[in-house]
Amino acid sequence: MDAFALVPPEWTKSAVHAVDFCCPSCKSNPKKAQNVWLNRRAPVSVDGHRKWQEFYQCECNTAWWGWSDDRPPAKSSK
Numbered sequence: 680m681d682a683f684a685l686v687p688p689e690w691t692k693s694a695v696h697a698v699d700f701c702c703p704s705c706k707s708n709p710k711k712a713q714n715v716w717l718n719r720r721a722p723v724s725v726d727g728h729r730k731w732q733e734f735y736q737c738e739c740n741t742a743w744w745g746w747s748d749d750r751p752p753a754k755s756s757k
């Protein structure tokens with residue numbers, strides 16, 4: 680799989696917007712997704728920073744997406 684492919688994968692077409700950034704069907708964490716695709720070609724500028732759509736195909740086969748700035752920050756080990 681290629682998260683930075685230029686052409687959107689077929690499974691992204693049925694993706695639904697998940698505002699809480701987890702699978703809308705099973706609430707699974709995006710880290711467990713079987714596929715990821717980042718729409719880096721079409722970023723949106725909001726108040727000087729850019730965000731883009733991140734598509735995930737969950738292990739339960741539900742496709743969903745969220746804004747990159749809605750993604751919870753990775754926990755630091757510090």
Ligand SMILES: [Zn+2]
Pocket residue numbers: 702703704705706707737738739740741
């Ligand atoms: Zn799921």
